[in-house]
Amino acid sequence: MINKPYIRLKNVSKVFGENPDSVIELVKNDIDKNELQNDYSHVIGLQNINIDIPKNKIQVFMGLSGSGKSTLIRHLNQLIRPTSGEIIVNNINVTELNKKDLINFRRENFAMVFQKFALLPHRTVLSNTYFGLQIRGVKSPELENTAKYWIDKVGLDGFENYHPNQLSGGMQQRVGIARALANDAPILLMDEPFSALDPLIRIEMQDMLITLQKELKKTIVFITHDLDEALKLGDNIAILRDGKIIQSGTGQDIILNPHDSYISNFTAQVNRGKVIECEKVMKKLSKDTFSKITIKKETKLEEAVRIMISSNINEVDVLNSKKKYIGTVHLNDVMASIINPIDEQ
Amino acid sequence: MSILTEFPSIDTETLRSLKKTIDSSFLNFSRNYGDNIESFFDPIRFLLIESEQFLINTPWPIIMAIIAIIAWLGSKNIKIVLSVIIILALIGYFDMWENTMKTISITFVAAFLAIVIGIPIGILMAKSNHFQRAMNPVLDVMQTMPSFVYLIPVVMLLGIGKIPGLIAVVVYSIPPMIRLTNLGIRLVNQAVIEAADSYGASNSQKLIYIQIPLALPTIMAGINQTIMLALSMVVIASMIGVTGLGQPVLLAIQNQYFTLGIFNGFAIVGIAIVFDRISQAYGKRIQESHGTADDK
Numbered sequence: 272m273i274n275k276p277y278i279r280l281k282n283v284s285k286v287f288g289e290n291p292d293s294v295i296e297l298v299k300n301d302i303d304k305n306e307l308q309n310d311y312s313h314v315i316g317l318q319n320i321n322i323d324i325p326k327n328k329i330q331v332f333m334g335l336s337g338s339g340k341s342t343l344i345r346h347l348n349q350l351i352r353p354t355s356g357e358i359i360v361n362n363i364n365v366t367e368l369n370k371k372d373l374i375n376f377r378r379e380n381f382a383m384v385f386q387k388f389a390l391l392p393h394r395t396v397l398s399n400t401y402f403g404l405q406i407r408g409v410k411s412p413e414l415e416n417t418a419k420y421w422i423d424k425v426g427l428d429g430f431e432n433y434h435p436n437q438l439s440g441g442m443q444q445r446v447g448i449a450r451a452l453a454n455d456a457p458i459l460l461m462d463e464p465f466s467a468l469d470p471l472i473r474i475e476m477q478d479m480l481i482t483l484q485k486e487l488k489k490t491i492v493f494i495t496h497d498l499d500e501a502l503k504l505g506d507n508i509a510i511l512r513d514g515k516i517i518q519s520g521t522g523q524d525i526i527l528n529p530h531d532s533y534i535s536n537f538t539a540q541v542n543r544g545k546v547i548e549c550e551k552v553m554k555k556l557s558k559d560t561f562s563k564i565t566i567k568k569e570t571k572l573e574e575a576v577r578i579m580i581s582s583n584i585n586e587v588d589v590l591n592s593k594k595k596y597i598g599t600v601h602l603n604d605v606m607a608s609i610i611n612p613i614d615e616q
Numbered sequence: 617m618s619i620l621t622e623f624p625s626i627d628t629e630t631l632r633s634l635k636k637t638i639d640s641s642f643l644n645f646s647r648n649y650g651d652n653i654e655s656f657f658d659p660i661r662f663l664l665i666e667s668e669q670f671l672i673n674t675p676w677p678i679i680m681a682i683i684a685i686i687a688w689l690g691s692k693n694i695k696i697v698l699s700v701i702i703i704l705a706l707i708g709y710f711d712m713w714e715n716t717m718k719t720i721s722i723t724f725v726a727a728f729l730a731i732v733i734g735i736p737i738g739i740l741m742a743k744s745n746h747f748q749r750a751m752n753p754v755l756d757v758m759q760t761m762p763s764f765v766y767l768i769p770v771v772m773l774l775g776i777g778k779i780p781g782l783i784a785v786v787v788y789s790i791p792p793m794i795r796l797t798n799l800g801i802r803l804v805n806q807a808v809i810e811a812a813d814s815y816g817a818s819n820s821q822k823l824i825y826i827q828i829p830l831a832l833p834t835i836m837a838g839i840n841q842t843i844m845l846a847l848s849m850v851v852i853a854s855m856i857g858v859t860g861l862g863q864p865v866l867l868a869i870q871n872q873y874f875t876l877g878i879f880n881g882f883a884i885v886g887i888a889i890v891f892d893r894i895s896q897a898y899g900k901r902i903q904e905s906h907g908t909a910d911d912k
Contacts (some may be wrong), residue, residue, distance in 0.1 A: 348814055350810060350813055350814060374816045374817075374818055375816065376816075377813075377814065377815065377816035378815065378816035379816075381814060381815075381816075382814075382815070383811065383814035383815070385807065385810075385811060387807055389805075389807040389808050389810065389811035390808075390811075391808060391811075391825075391826060391830075392805075392808075392830070393829045393830055393905070402812075402815065402825070403815040403816075405825070406812075406815050406816055406817050406821055406825075407816070454815065460814070
């Protein structure tokens with residue numbers, strides 16, 4: 272990563288139970304989760320988490336329920352305090368902040384979107400949206416104007432005076448997102464924001480987030496249990512299991528080189544053509560004449576197949592961002608990469 | 617074997633001297649500090665007398681109009697307003713207007729005090745588990761101790777009159793206010809509180825923007841209960857000099873005047889219905905403006 276880390280977690284561990292400090296050394300020394308649970312009746316939330324989260328990117332944490340992903344995201348804004356370790360956000364160690372500084376730090380740096388929306392049921396869409404601003408002491412009319420702007424942005428124009436219970440789940444989460452964006456905090460924490468929504472609405476919301484992010488370029492930490500969602504949104508993906516990060520990298524890295532069978536079980540279900548880019552498949556040839564049709568190195572395999580078939584060709588040249596030739600992809604290689612490597616399983 | 621048939625108790629002599637010591641020390645205390653304590657309650661006495669004078673001296677059509685307007689503002693329901701007017705008219709027609717005004721006055725002052733004291737205590741209980749554990753037995757005592765018993769020290773301290781009566785009414789009617797405020801705040805959805813925390817809300821911001829508004833329907837139920845209990849206490853309080861509808865009832869009990877008792881009893885029921893319908897309709901309206909369901 273070229274970007275310097277914006278959020279850094281150093282050896283973060285979280286233990287739940289009567290006396291977490293009594294077992295923290297064991298946890299640091301990599302004790303097994305089950306052993307700790309059976310012999311010491313403490314539960315591991317997170318174990319020795321180390322990760323750098325770059326600025327202005329979408330960092331996804333993926334894991335099944337109980338993997339510690341919701342615990343992890345709550346450590347960033349200290350809704351949960353770690354048992355040990357450091358969490359550095361924008362050069363500030365948030366674990367050392369006192370209560371008052373922490374409140375201010377949250378106001379200035381974080382906005383959060385929740386799985387179950389967590390809207391204020393007694394407030395309208397408008398006053399839900401300006402909640403974060405109100406907390407920070409912003410006054411009317413800036414309060415309403417900013418809220419109104421973001422309500423329009425998320426496509427809820429005209430619903431300002433509705434109450435949350437009058438809206439569908441998708442619309443409620445749009446309010447949740449408007450509330451988070453209205454705050455104009457540099458870091459957006461999203462805890463499974465789309466998991467409670469219908470599949471079609473979920474895709475709509477993902478597309479909306481991608482569109483918004485192109486414009487906003489916030490640092491987004493996104494939690495999901497859905498690998499497809501992770502691959503679609505994440506610039507970087509970290510996979511959690513039992514409170515540990517078992518693999519971290521780009522979507523392609525994870526698909527092409529799954530760390531273990533646990534991850535390859537997930538990746539087997541994935542549409543690889545939508546994730547892998549031509550750069551990974553191309554072969555550099557020394558040639559003088561180039562094909563008329565060319566593609567960019569970031570082009571996904573599925574798109575490359577579509578181009579080749581529609582133009583009735585079986586190989587196409589790949590150009591880098593400076594429009595320089597860097598390689599050629601062949602239809603056969605592309606197809607071979609799209610189908611799942613069954614033998615490896 | 618007498619130990620099995622008769623419970624081993626402390627001997628009569630010790631018991632008698634124990635009672636004597638407590639009684640005489642309390643008597644000394646009330647002799648020495650009674651006046652100070654009485655003057656402490658002067659502002660409340662002032663409030664009580666002023667509100668009573670206002671209700672009695674204002675011409676009855678104006679009072680009736682004011683109550684009807686309050687009923688309308690609270691309930692926005694013309695049926696409730698009409699029944700309120702009919703009940704008040706019947707009370708006036710059977711010559712119980714003045715006593716009814718006295719009762720409404722003390723009920724209002726008592727309910728006002730119970731709300732002003734009860735809500736902050738309820739909030740503290742919701743914020744602190746230690747305080748809740750300490751308060752619960754106190755509230756149990758307040759609710760179950762026969763009211764005659766705590767009338768005794770109050771009368772010893774302050775004599776017979778409006779103030780001791782008011783104190784007795786407040787003590788009896790405040791527990792639901794405290795309990796329901798506590799409950800209402802504790803029942804606020806934790807997810808919403810977490811959301812407020814994540815946006816950096818301070819404790820007082822959480823209280824003002826979230827916990828109190830969301831607990832309001834429950835708090836309103838507490839206010840309703842407090843008013844009802846205050847009303848039901850006025851008969852007992854009349855034994856220590858609280859004037860109003862309670863006194864004729866007391867007179868009726870002592871002399872077996874059946875009709876007098878029934879009329880005044882019904883007058884109490886009547887104003888209870890008036891208070892209850894108005895405050896319930898208001899509570900319901902708050903709840904509706906909050907939306908019927910939380911996000912689950």
